[in-house]
Amino acid sequence: xxxxxxxxxxxxxxxxxxxxxxxxxxxxxxxxxxxxxxxxxxxxxxxxxxxxxxxxxxxxxxxxxxxxxxxxxxxxxxxxxxxxxxxxxxxxxxxxxxxxxxxxxxxxxxxxxx
Amino acid sequence: xxxxxxxxxxxxxxxxxxxxxxxxxxxxxxxxxxxxxxxxxxxxxxxxxxxxxxxxxxxxxxxxxxxxxxxxxxxxxxxxxxxxxxxxxxxxxxxxxxxxxxxxxxxxxxxxxx
Numbered sequence: 001x002x003x004x005x006x007x008x009x010x011x012x013x014x015x016x017x018x019x020x021x022x023x024x025x026x027x028x029x030x031x032x033x034x035x036x037x038x039x040x041x042x043x044x045x046x047x048x049x050x051x052x053x054x055x056x057x058x059x060x061x062x063x064x065x066x067x068x069x070x071x072x073x074x075x076x077x078x079x080x081x082x083x084x085x086x087x088x089x090x091x092x093x094x095x096x097x098x099x100x101x102x103x104x105x106x107x108x109x110x111x112x113x114x
Numbered sequence: 115x116x117x118x119x120x121x122x123x124x125x126x127x128x129x130x131x132x133x134x135x136x137x138x139x140x141x142x143x144x145x146x147x148x149x150x151x152x153x154x155x156x157x158x159x160x161x162x163x164x165x166x167x168x169x170x171x172x173x174x175x176x177x178x179x180x181x182x183x184x185x186x187x188x189x190x191x192x193x194x195x196x197x198x199x200x201x202x203x204x205x206x207x208x209x210x211x212x213x214x215x216x217x218x219x220x221x222x223x224x225x226x227x228x
Binding site (some may be wrong): 048 | 118147149156157162167170172188202206216217218219220221222
């Protein structure tokens with residue numbers, strides 16, 4: 001019930017291409033869905049987040065698509081750049097229940113080839 | 115504004131020893147959460163503190179404990195270290211649990227148990 005499943009485990013994209021990472025969740029009490037980006041030797045950094053009352057949120061080249069009925073959400077990175085090469089984690093939490101802890105997916109290692 | 119700071123950054127301990135890790139949240143942030151990151155299990159929630167009280171706890175043995183001080187700084191302690199405790203320990207801070215959705219992570223403390 002608490003799990004967040006993320007796919008793919010790894011992804012190789014050419015520079016300028018679109019990177020797509022998918023996540024699925026079971027717990028319908030989740031009401032906050034962030035994506036984090038992590039570079040080697042660094043802590044995860046918040047990239048973009050969405051609440052279930054909207055189906056899409058865009059910030060620059062990064063877009064979250066959210067499908068409440070399917071309990072799925074995805075991250076799209078447009079015009080992918082070598083500097084985007086990192087590990088991406090989706091997460092979910094139940095902020096409405098004052099549960100601040102994040103449940104993370106296993107991560108996707110993205111490599112953008114020049 | 116300074117980010118989340120964690121000390122020490124690297125630590126090597128021997129099985130059976132205990133260790134204390136420290137986290138200073140972003141100024142004004144009163145909620146601190148701790149996560150363990152390993153290649154096999156990914157990012158797993160340890161516990162969350164707010165106003166010096168533990169609000170939430172993940173599924174970890176009692177050897178893992180923490181506390182928060184009146185200035186919101188937090189420490190976590192692991193007693194009787196096991197090889198499997200080798201991990202990156204991440205601290206995240208936010209304004210308050212549930213009322214805000216942005217958690218900011220520190221760089222982590224890399225613990226190696228030999």
